[in-house]
Amino acid sequence: xxxxxxxxxxxxxxxxxxxxxxxxxxxxxxxxxxxxxxxxxxxxxxxxxxxxxxxxxxxxxxxxxxxxxxxxxxxxxxxxxxxxxxxxxxxxxxxxxxxxxxxxxxxxxxxxxxxxxxxxxxxxxxxxxxxxx
Amino acid sequence: xxxxxxxxxxxxxxxxxxxxxxxxxxxxxxxxxxxxxxxxxxxxxxxxxxxxxxxxxxxxxxxxxxxxxxxxxxxxxxxxxxxxxxxxxxxxxxxxxxxxxxxxxxxxxxxxxxxxxxxxxxxxxxxxxxxxx
Numbered sequence: 001x002x003x004x005x006x007x008x009x010x011x012x013x014x015x016x017x018x019x020x021x022x023x024x025x026x027x028x029x030x031x032x033x034x035x036x037x038x039x040x041x042x043x044x045x046x047x048x049x050x051x052x053x054x055x056x057x058x059x060x061x062x063x064x065x066x067x068x069x070x071x072x073x074x075x076x077x078x079x080x081x082x083x084x085x086x087x088x089x090x091x092x093x094x095x096x097x098x099x100x101x102x103x104x105x106x107x108x109x110x111x112x113x114x115x116x117x118x119x120x121x122x123x124x125x126x127x128x129x130x131x132x133x
Numbered sequence: 134x135x136x137x138x139x140x141x142x143x144x145x146x147x148x149x150x151x152x153x154x155x156x157x158x159x160x161x162x163x164x165x166x167x168x169x170x171x172x173x174x175x176x177x178x179x180x181x182x183x184x185x186x187x188x189x190x191x192x193x194x195x196x197x198x199x200x201x202x203x204x205x206x207x208x209x210x211x212x213x214x215x216x217x218x219x220x221x222x223x224x225x226x227x228x229x230x231x232x233x234x235x236x237x238x239x240x241x242x243x244x245x246x247x248x249x250x251x252x253x254x255x256x257x258x259x260x261x262x263x264x265x266x
Contacts, residue, residue, distance in 0.1 A: 021180065022187040022241060025202070031177035031184075038180070042172030044164035047154065051164075054155040069158070108155060108248045115245040117238060 021114050037111065040087035045070065046080045053090055053101050060102040154247050170244065173220035178203065179213045186223055186234050193235040 019026060026034070040046060052069065053061050067077050081101060084090045089108065092101045152159060159167070173179060185202065186194050200210050214234060217223045222241065225234045 021184050022236070022238075024184065024188045026181050026184040028177065028181070031180040035175050035177040035180050038171050039175030042168050042175040044161065044168040047164040047168055047171070048159050048161070051154050051157065051159040055157045103155070105155075105250060109250070112245045112248040115241045115248065117242070 020118065023118050037087045040083050040089060046084055049080055050084055050089060054103040060100045063099045063101065153251065156251050170220045173216050173222060179217055182213055183217055183222060187236040193233045196232045
């Protein structure tokens, strides 16, 4: 596990903490951390859960309102939510019987930034012929 | 496989083809397509390959320049490149002995857009108390 973990990604205020994916080759440690977050997003159930949480008016949602949307058991839903939480995409709090979830927008902001082309540098079209061997 | 596949995502010019992840609950078919792309990004080797391709001056890179950066066999690298290509993130062309790869920036643009908060609508902070049961 690298010190440059994505766990701290949304916690500091440093805008240049995270090299873009399109600007320079990623180093190995950073690619490992970043892959964990994309892997968490690489499942349709987790994407639907994340979108339900993120788009909820009021900013948070009770797990009791998430489960009925899926033909899955409560433990399965909870497992998917745990993976989203471990990736730093959401957080939660138990209140009485239920657990409430909310988006950590710093993480989705970072991912959007990482996937955005560098300003003033449109990516070139590939040449018709090989530029180098 | 849905008709709204991500295969066509970078091929049409329709900006509103792809619902954002943060604006409304994703439908099931769309979440399946989107998860495939994030899953392709959910691997450190593929992230490093993509960053090497995307950041290459001239816009394309020979597979012969990618392989030496990894302690992996040529077939393994080619397999990872194939998964990136199947996800619509890169494309390639064989010229003589070698295959040349380039980024499909429409796809990373789309992903960045999907992860971006809706304009003029900052995501609310979670309330201190439950808003609904």
